[in-house]
């Protein structure tokens with residue numbers, strides 16, 4: 001069940017970037033720090049492309065589909081999570097617009113941006129928590145060894161190169177870039 005640890009690791013990476021973004025908006029809002037738009041843009045790019053193009057498609061195409069076949073009673077949960085994957089696409093657009101308005105409009109647009117970051121982070125935490133506490137335990141219980149072979153093979157990139165380890169490594173590089181740009185305590189970049 002390599003796929004389960006891959007999904008959990010990916011949730012940790014996404015959560016780290018969301019925590020980083022929340023930290024930055026708190027520093028701006030409460031301590032008057034200047035916004036680092038290069039870092040905010042790198043974080044935004046990550047949370048736009050990583051869940052949308054890589055993480056959620058793997059869940060949809062393999063885990064959700066096969067669990068739906070093996071355990072039809074999970075249908076309600078699967079529909080909810082699938083609807084959240086689609087809703088996430090709209091929410092990230094709203095967040096991007098809020099960042100663009102903040103960058104162009106200055107401090108008057110900050111509170112909108114902060115609200116959008118907080119809403120997006122909360123939405124994604126709730127989603128990841130339900131996957132980890134409800135979905136993954138059902139998958140562990142109902143999927144067969146052959147199912148796991150199919151899912152693990154896809155997650156490792158052997159059948160679906162767009163969703164596998166090689167593409168995952170590109171996101172790891174992007175994640176490292178964010179860590180190197182971000183100031184302590186969230187990253188290794190220069191103090192601001």
Ligand SMILES: [Fe+2]
Pocket residue numbers: 056059081085127131
């Ligand atoms: Fe998901």
Ligand SMILES: [Fe+2]
Pocket residue numbers: 007011055059128131
């Ligand atoms: Fe997930």
